[in-house]
Amino acid sequence: MSANPIQAPGETFFLNLRFLLILCVFVGNAIEPLITRLDSMHSLYMWIFTFHMPLFVFVTGYFAKHNLTGEAGRKILLQISFQYIIFQTLYSLMDVTVFQVKNIHHSFFAPYLLIWFLASHIGWRLLLLMMHKCSAVQQLAISITLGVLVGYLQMDGTWLSISRTFVFLPFFIAGYHFSFEKLEQMLTIKARRFALSISLLLFAVILLSGADIAPGWLYGNMTYGQLDHHEWYAGIYRLCLYLLQIIAGAAFLSIVPQGASLLTEYGRRTLYVFLLHGFIIRFAAVSPLYQYIQNDWTALIVVIGAIVLTMMLSQTVVRKWTSPVIEPSVQWALAMQRRAFGYIGATGKH
Template structure:
């Protein structure tokens, strides 16, 4: 791995950590205003930055076999985990009937179906001049708020709301990420994070559901035309916070750097643990913000575990329908065993 690639792997690992952490602290946003403010700060950038970086790595859209590759990478896991989550929720919540709704993504699975649509939309938007493409994408993102039936159906609302960020990422070059990796930019970013946190802390009435990008204007109880400006505000805020996040991402190699390429595994698997946590008595044992360090530690350790070679090797047959990681792990353990055996009988 070349050093310049450490940056993006670090970014992806840190983002998936914030996804896990954000899902854990959601259980406590009504108990602490500081947790609630932090929760909203995280949601201003963690998925938006993930979406932007996904667009950045979608530049091979016209390569032969690209569409088939992404369909297999995203649609198959979506179908598999849609079924798995249906079974999981049936037993977890003791539902009286078992339903599988393939067109209404369960919880975090929206990202898979939206990511597929974003790549398909690039086939058209990549041929349009960037300025026109971004204007059209922004108008679509603002307009979809007037439609109610798209909020859950195939994640269409999120697809259109977040597409401008994906498109910005597609238009970006590596030089743009290099330009923001300065000491001055980092200090500005940290200051901005603090200011936004203070703003959310002193304005708890700000509806966090705006940050989900999945709600229609009517469901947010806002005047539709006033809501357009509110969504525009959150677009600007997210872009600013994305900049701040990437300005703070380290460029060096760390013990977690190589795990940044396994974010899909963490994304798909952590939901089972978070959901069990939310319905269990464990939430009563955690007393935020006093237990804040514990929540951070558990989120970080879970991110490390779910992105480890052991878990990804066992999960790959379900997520990617491959066994290459499992074969590599078996070969590694076999070599270790043979080496230990050879030393033992020397």
Template sequence: MNSVGTAITQPRRRVPLWDNARWIAITLMVVGHAILKLIGEADVAYTLYLFIYAFHVPVFVAVSGYFAKSGPPDARQMHRLLTDIIIPYVIFETIWTGLRWILGGKLVLDYSTASWTLWFLLALLVWRIALPYLVLLRYPLLISIAISIGAGYLPNIDGTFALSRTLGLLPFFVFGWKLRQWLLTDTWLELRAGLIWRWRAGAIGLFALLYLVIALNIQALRDLQVRRFLLYDEAYGVFDYSSWWAGGIRLAVMLLAFALIVAFLMLIPRRSTWFTDLGAATMYIYLLHTFVLYPLREMGVLDGPQPAWVLPGMIVLSVAISIVLSLPVVRRAFRPLVEPRARWLFRSSAATPTGTIVLPQRDRK
């Protein structure tokens, strides 16, 4: 009896593989945002950008899906939707609105249009709500792929409430959930070291081939606007892909991303590393790094041709930003914004399905 009680009360042990994956994926996201201004002038920067965007957002979404609950939501899960997603979105969207106004823009408080990276919070909200319904269906992954491809044909599905990205990236969230159902990571963690390195060699080969193909065809990829397909945020017709086969390109990009997600996870250290603990702070990095990069992007510092050292310098800066924003002191300082508890918002007693309040036993007469 005691052992059962202990098992119930102990917190779930964090798996180093996933914290390592979280931190590396979010750091790649910072790199991608940091070098955006360089891609117009430098093919080497554009090559790196396309390489990163081929998998880093799908990886981040898949990791979120891996830990998503697919059963009927309980009170705790609904509480967390508010405190982890909705309230931080309102807080940071308000901050961005005020910042743009201070810098000379108009004061327009529009919560239907997410600022910069805040689209992910809106998408995550929808994915978490939709997953229990999707998994009731026989083929949730195939259905999510069909939704993603189909959404690209509809020009009225745009950035309002991040709907285009929400539907476009939905398959990766479901794919992450499926990885847990397939128990692939459990098998991977138990695999012998000799077999591990064989699979990792194949993963390295896949990434090397991808980078080589991008580098050798960079001008063609510019002309084909492949970057627009990797963002999943527009209908195909918006960037002149009105033909019926445009959805086939999204499907190809998506299938490649599925393979890259698995390859990425194979290359992630399975044991604890110096950055494992930093993986618990990915939402801090995600929400705060934009404020660090904003001056560099908007002040013209990176406009036009740049010296060769700027690209590696931005990569180093991105890693440093990711490390600093993961530190406990930063998390303590910004926790009220990133992880607001908002206890004042919630009633102290639960309510029944009919809306009547359930009083604690001691208050009943």
């Protein structure tokens, strides 16, 4: 059991949601090598990507309510920075030594695969702090505008995860200001059934129509030019995508349980799944595993395997053995910071 007590129904709901989302992350990454061969896996992948990244950012914003400012905020920013440095280094070293991947440019300015989320998380927090004098509505309006405008930049959108930082910023701000009490009032049985039907309908439409949105739109990591859209009105496409993501995300909420359960405890350790599952995905990608996946039934084994591994990585024993790397202590850095500011303050008085 986690040492952190459950504080409120809202926290319980969002912890359950966070675990279901990390489950989607693992499944989505696990089936990615199959999406060009199996229509079912392509449809599942597309369905997952219509909501899981925006919702994950939304949940992250929700949990930032209590640690955005003050020493708690500084501690989180330091910890995320250390996580970024550690795992950017580890994944790059694995590519060079174990996987021997060719023609990949490794740089701390170009986040490696899933590490983009850490770089963007720092950006979301800093941007929200910069907008603290604005109202929630103004912050959302500004963030949506920035999310649309960033696509027009004539640069590589992956640099410092700048594209994803601004594209998903509205979801972080929405989560930060979100009131669970209002959602709870709306989550009636009828509303849940309706939302679930919308989610299933969306999957059916993707499956039957063969809908294929360019991954760069869903990932949010490419500019309009990189997506081969040089029209002056390309930003309208992003606004339409925002609408799709909001509908898909809201519909997914219908399956999230509100009560405390094992999911809630697993939801406290999603960071471990997030940072560690990439190693499993990389090993699977270079193994002969996917050569044996030739139909939907064998692909189902991959999905089930991803679910089982997500649960395994959520165990307390994983946290026990990996916490020094995943949640490195930053007290020494905070102490140095306090001494430095204390020294500057004392010097300024003379």
